[in-house]
Amino acid sequence: MPLPVVFPDKHVLHVPDGEIWVGIRIVGTELPSRGEVIAAALREGGYPFFSSEPISVTDLTSVHTPGLVEFLRTAWDRWQASSYPTEPGQDRVVPYAFPLTDMTSGRPPRRPVSVGALTGMYAMDTMTLIGPGTWEAVEDAAAAALTAATMVAAGAEAVYAAVRPPGHHAGTSFYGGACYLNNAALAAKRLVELDFGPVVVIDLDAHHGNGTQQIFYRTDTVRYGSLHIDPAAGYFPHWLGFADETGDGEGQSANLNLPLDPGTADEAWLASVRRLVSFGDGAKSMVVSLGVDAWKHDPESPLQVTVDGYAQAGALVAQLGVPTVIVQEGGYDLSTLGELVAGFLDGFERGR
Ligand code: SP5
Ligand code: ZN
Numbered sequence: 001m002p003l004p005v006v007f008p009d010k011h012v013l014h015v016p017d018g019e020i021w022v023g024i025r026i027v028g029t030e031l032p033s034r035g036e037v038i039a040a041a042l043r044e045g046g047y048p049f050f051s052s053e054p055i056s057v058t059d060l061t062s063v064h065t066p067g068l069v070e071f072l073r074t075a076w077d078r079w080q081a082s083s084y085p086t087e088p089g090q091d092r093v094v095p096y097a098f099p100l101t102d103m104t105s106g107r108p109p110r111r112p113v114s115v116g117a118l119t120g121m122y123a124m125d126t127m128t129l130i131g132p133g134t135w136e137a138v139e140d141a142a143a144a145a146l147t148a149a150t151m152v153a154a155g156a157e158a159v160y161a162a163v164r165p166p167g168h169h170a171g172t173s174f175y176g177g178a179c180y181l182n183n184a185a186l187a188a189k190r191l192v193e194l195d196f197g198p199v200v201v202i203d204l205d206a207h208h209g210n211g212t213q214q215i216f217y218r219t220d221t222v223r224y225g226s227l228h229i230d231p232a233a234g235y236f237p238h239w240l241g242f243a244d245e246t247g248d249g250e251g252q253s254a255n256l257n258l259p260l261d262p263g264t265a266d267e268a269w270l271a272s273v274r275r276l277v278s279f280g281d282g283a284k285s286m287v288v289s290l291g292v293d294a295w296k297h298d299p300e301s302p303l304q305v306t307v308d309g310y311a312q313a314g315a316l317v318a319q320l321g322v323p324t325v326i327v328q329e330g331g332y333d334l335s336t337l338g339e340l341v342a343g344f345l346d347g348f349e350r351g352r
Helices: 009-013 034-045 066-081 115-119 134-153 183-193 210-215 266-279 307-318 339-352
Strands: 019-021 024-026 158-161 199-203 220-230 255-258 284-291 324-330
Touching: 009 034, 009 134, 009 183, 034 339, 066 134, 134 158, 134 183, 134 324, 183 199, 183 210, 183 220, 183 284, 183 307, 183 324, 183 339, 199 266, 210 220, 255 266, 266 307, 307 339
Parallel strands: 158 324, 199 220, 199 284, 220 255, 284 324
Antiparallel strands: 019 024
């Protein structure tokens, strides 16, 4: 039986319309067509589709600060009410200045009047634009991940949340890397609340999920394991994803990073997937952050994984044999995106 799919229809309302990279607005890769391509492939494969259940702000503040949630919810309206859309003519919410910790001698930064400056209190980069329908889509993606977790806790063996925008770069109080709220972390937290902890999050996206790591860095109730392109080779998120980040306090040893060299292909990548599965030993449930941007021709990463590699990864993680929520993260080659996701899900079903 194909896995249930939770699909947040409102994802189409999020149209970042590019990203600001080193000060230049370039064509983005986190496009509405990503969601449509994945949905089309799974509809064709006969997967049953479900909508996300409505959520409230308190469902989000289990992971995120009220400040971040409030900012994301109101940023577009604030921007519209400011002069930026006409002077200088910026039609997306973009940060303008950042309150780095040392600037304020350790004192909490005051709340600025300008929305451009306020954005700098929550954004970790300039690439992650907020437009007219961004909040509706972000909220629906979070709701889809939460719905999938609820379904799993109610007895479904595994559920796939086909969400965009992705989530794993977003932390308790910050957004970035095309992510706004951390869908996978919200699912993991809900599983804990429904007595399915300890949870292991296995992150297969090509990039390190710095947000998920930060959210759970000091707890062992949710372990975080990730394989990703080595940030030391010059890749986003640049400051995080190194092997010596192992967790802190009660979370000591509950964080595992496996950085990989550019060009890493199936064999070495799958060996790392096996290590992540072993790291999950003893967990009562699992969340898979399913980025498929490690695909060999993905425009955002130099890893060299094939469709068959993702299918094998699906079978490997299924062998952990615990209730599982699979949450979509990155993956940007539209011509192969559907095949990569379906390949992983097929592999998962065969591996159970
Ligand atoms: C969820 C996810 O996969 N987020 C990844 C965002 C990584 N973006 C890094 C972008 C770095 C600059 N990209 C410019 C591409 C120019 N060809
Ligand atoms: Zn990625």
